[in-house]
Every structure is written in C-alpha cells, then in structure tokens.
Amino acid sequence: MAAKKIGIIMNGVTGRMGTNQHLIRSIAAIRAEGGVLLSNGERLIPDPILVGRNEEKLSKLAKENNVERYSTDLQAALADDYNVIYFDSQTTNRREESIKQAIKSGKHIYCEKPTATSLEGSLELARLAREAGVKNGVVQDKLFLPGLLKLKHLIDSDYFGDILSVKLDFGYWVFEGDWQEAQRPSWNYRAEDGGGIIVDMFAHWRYVIDHLFGEIDSMTCIGATHIPYRVDEAGNRYKATADDAAYAIFALKNGVVVQANSSWTTRVDRDDLVTFQVDGTLGSAVAGLRDCKVQHRAATPKPVWNPDIPNTIDFRSQWESLPENRTYDNGFKIQWEQFLRHVEEDAAFPWDLLEGAKGTQLSDLGLKAWHEKKWVTVPSLEI
Structure with missing residues (x-):
C-alpha cells in the first residue's frame, strides 16, 4: 500500500499535555499503526519535528518516541517547505505570535486552546488564516x-x-x-x-x-x-x-x-x-x-x-x-486523524480557529x- 509522509512542526510538546496526548498517544500512535488511511487507499504518515526552547528535553523526547527531527530554531522549521502543518501546544501567552509566524509562512494550523489570551487576538488569528487560505483547526478533545x-x-x-x-x-x-x-x-x-x-x-x-x-x-x-x-x-x-x-x-x-x-x-x-x-x-x-x-x-x-x-x-x-x-480510541488521536485528512484531501473539519475564538470569548x-x-x-x- 502506497504511503506518503507529511511534515509537522510540533511546538511546545515538552509540556505534560503536548507530550502525553499529542505526541505519544496521537502522532506516535498513528505512526505505529502505519499512518492515517486516506479515501484513495494511501497511508499518510506524520513526520514530526519537535520544536522548543530546551534542546536536552527535545533530544530525550525525540529518542523516546523514535522521532528523527528536533530543533530549537522555530524560524528554520517554518522556512522548510517539507513541513506542511504547524501545531502549537505552548503556554497560552506564547501561542498567538508563533501561530502568526506560521500563517505567514503558509503552514496549515492546528493548535491547542485557548488560541490567544484575548478575544481580539483569537479573532485576528482566524482572520489571518482565512486571508492566507491555510487550513486551520483547534483541539476540541472533550x-x-x-x-x-x-x-x-x-x-x-x-x-x-x-x-x-x-x-x-x-x-x-x-x-x-x-x-x-x-x-x-x-x-x-x-x-x-x-x-x-x-x-x-x-x-x-x-x-x-x-x-x-x-x-x-x-x-x-x-x-x-x-x-x-x-x-x-x-x-x-x-x-x-x-x-x-x-x-x-x-x-x-x-x-x-x-x-x-x-x-x-x-x-x-x-x-x-x-x-x-x-x-x-x-x-x-x-x-x-x-x-x-x-x-x-x-x-x-x-x-x-x-x-x-x-x-x-x-x-x-x-x-x-x-x-x-x-471501541473508543483516544480522543486527541481521533481529531488528529481528522485534521490530517482535512489537510490532505479536504475532508470536513468544523473546529476551526473561529470556533477556537468562541472559547476565548x-x-x-x-x-x-x-x-x-x-x-x-x-x-x-x-x-
């Protein structure tokens, strides 16, 4: 069966939620299953690059989860056309500016919530993403x-x-x-x-x-x-x-x-x-x-x-x-699979940055x- 890799920047996954739910139980689990099955029968395999401020933590986390790429240089990761998706699970006060940079770089956006520290900031992210034509989604795991x-x-x-x-x-x-x-x-x-x-x-x-x-x-x-x-x-x-x-x-x-x-x-x-x-x-x-x-x-x-x-x-x-x-799979993993299909084959994904702004509101x-x-x-x- 044909397989295709997709580069994903994962920023802030050294935190508790980012490590456990998004990296280990979602991306690593999807990779272990051979990727996400697409409607044409192909498999889409996430290829993450872990990004953060602490190289030692990133190196350890990458090794533990069989991830080949990690970096403390967000700008370099954004400049690499191989990376199609930007994911953010940083602390809330760091998220808004990083997402803006990712939108400017043409990356599709998937992020934790709150998407920003204010309603104005959350609405601006939704507007910028729409104007840039990038696909976007917000984690709504519950x-x-x-x-x-x-x-x-x-x-x-x-x-x-x-x-x-x-x-x-x-x-x-x-x-x-x-x-x-x-x-x-x-x-x-x-x-x-x-x-x-x-x-x-x-x-x-x-x-x-x-x-x-x-x-x-x-x-x-x-x-x-x-x-x-x-x-x-x-x-x-x-x-x-x-x-x-x-x-x-x-x-x-x-x-x-x-x-x-x-x-x-x-x-x-x-x-x-x-x-x-x-x-x-x-x-x-x-x-x-x-x-x-x-x-x-x-x-x-x-x-x-x-x-x-x-x-x-x-x-x-x-x-x-x-x-x-x-049988119920991990909720974070299910939504990751849906977003990957949304990016790759335009499958429906209703939980966009505007939905995220409603939470901030x-x-x-x-x-x-x-x-x-x-x-x-x-x-x-x-x-």
Missing part, C-alpha cells in the same frame, strides 16, 4: 470522550425528551506544591502568564455546550482564588494571581440552563474528575470521561422529603450503565461577569 459520545448518542436518539438542565462538575485538589508536588504547572496560577481556570476551562465548556446542548444566550460567573499562595517547580513560594475556581450559569437560547462548577480546590466525591448530568422530561443521564449511566422516567424513584427519619433509598444503585457497544465574558458582578450577553461571532 467532544471525543467516550462518556460524551455516549451522551451525544442519547441526545440524537431523543432519549431525554425535552432537555431541561445540565449540571457540569469539574475539578480535583491540586496540591499547593509545598508538602506534596503539584499536579499542574505553576503558571496556571499566575494571571500574568496566561493562567486561571476560567481561561483554561471555559474554552472547553463552550464547544461542549455548543455542540451538545445549544447556543449560549447569556451567562454569569463568580471566580475565586481560594489558595492565595503556592510553591513553584523550584520550591519558591509565590502569590497566586489567577482564579483557581469558577462557578457559572449559562442560559441557552433553547431554554436549557447549564450550571458549571470548575475547581482546582475541591476533593472528589463523584464518579469521575468531570461529570455531566443531563435532566430531561423523559429521562436523565450522568456522563463522565468514559462511562455514562441513565435513569428513565419509568424507573425514577419517588423520594419524599423528611429530615426526621433516615433516608431509605440507595439513589446511586437505581441508575443503569450504558453498554460498551463499540466565553473566557473573556466569564471574567467580565465576575469582575462586574452581572449577567452578560454572549453575542454571535464573525470575522
């Missing part, structure tokens, strides 16, 4: 989670009847870094470095809400910096200047109400690190990262409020888990609602 794919199946099959509300609960305890090492990088807690849970997570909630539940009409939000001081990777105590928790309500145009709690300062007492509970007139469902359980109208218990006697109902036992009727509006203590309208975006 849509490919097995739990949300199961939830989408229920929605498409009209399981819920009329959807009334969604309760989204995300988060876990991120250690402060003193007596136990933090699970997240210190820049996440510095607003001046692009940190904050609103900037980080609202980009995800935007595309999940848009693609599953409906268009957002308005919103309100309260943010908080619950842990005022943390300890960085070098053991230095620093002041947290970014929000580590956010409590939001989104009112959708179709009448659905979405409550979304996002926190790096909560201890988990639920089935997963994130859960989506959807309540409808005919039934309800709770989805996590992989699993989804349901409770139909006919199987709903009839509790009666009485604080004077012990509760006799085991509520959790009365939910039914959906069967595993299919929701983050900006969340911060605005918090600081101004009010509801804000979420207008449509155009470029």
